[in-house]
Amino acid sequence: MSETPMSPTSPTTQTSPTSPVTESDVDLGDGHVLHVYDTGDPGMPGVEPLVVVWHHGTPNVGAPPRPLFEAAARLGVRWVSYDRPGYGGSTPRPDRDVASAARDVAAVADALGVGSFAVMGHSGGGTHDLAPAALLGDRVRGVVSISPVAPFGAPGLDWFAGMAPGGEASLRAAAAGRATKEAHEAAAAQVPEGEVDFGFVPADEAAFSGPWGWLGSVVGPALAAGPAALIDDDLAYVNDWGFDPADITAPTLVVHGGADRMVPATHGEWLARTIPGAQLWLQPDDGHISVLRTAEDALEWLARTARTTPAP
Helix, strand or coil: CCCCCCCEEEEEEECCCCCCEEEEEEECCCCCEEEEEECCCCCCCCCCCEEEEEECCCCCCCCCCHHHHHHHHHHCEEEEEECCCCCCCCCCCCCCCCCHHHHHHHHHHHHHCCCCEEEEEECHHHHHCHHHHHHCHHHEEEEEEECCCCCCCCCCCCCCCCCCHHHHHHHHHHHCCHHHHHHHHHHHCCCCCCCCCCCCCHHHHHHHCCHHHHHHHHHHHHHCCCCHHHHHHHHHHCCCCCCCHHHCCCCEEEEEECCCCCCCHHHHHHHHHHCCCCEEEEECCCCCCHHHHHHHHHHHHHHHHHHCCCCC
16 A cells, blocks of 8 residues: 555546546556546435445446446446556556455545445456455445346356357456466457357347446557456456455345346345345346446445445
């Protein structure tokens, strides 16, 4: 930890019909910077503002989820999010573990003057949002984890079972170490798009034609600098996370698609069994992307639940 004060710098603002997004950099004081997004205080009369920290998937940048902006405005939710190290405007940090997300979230929240908050994420973000929940105690007031990866080697879980060939090959390469994973990504870059089965089901393809087609806007920028951040993410998933999900005490909701072939539902089921008191919403017909049609309901659950959890 650095003793240098952490503060946002160089703000820019993007606007949408429902919420402005201010972007800034948080200097961690150790040579690393996190690029941060913030929709600001929703200003709902009679409604306690609730900060929800969004955790993005792999490979995405960290812009908050635009398809949920209208629901957030209605619920009095302020989105805060950031690019994980190596993505977008955040400094690379090779060999980071999943637990590092807790330190990063604490730094961002401190810089913005935020005390307690809830967390929400999808896919790899659904895994990373478990870190602050496990490690930051009652500062985290609620958790929504959508389509998360479970710990590698989790007891009783056949980790690769049900994965589509493309995703399995990518993660098996990560499990073999950095050199193998880097070689895998270099080879994958030469394969024509569409020739690798990463596990999208027809319901996912339909979802890309709707509001969650927004995901395309956060994937391109994430890969603009190459696959290094994606490699760091995948290595983090298959190595020691640096925390135990069983240590999470905040109210937790796990949402997973029963037809998911990218991260099979057995991962979400394992986490829901392991996290004390966690709820599981299993959507039998949904894949990895189409399950996001449940995200608005999940955000409503989070807002309601977090507001009944005492702030520290």
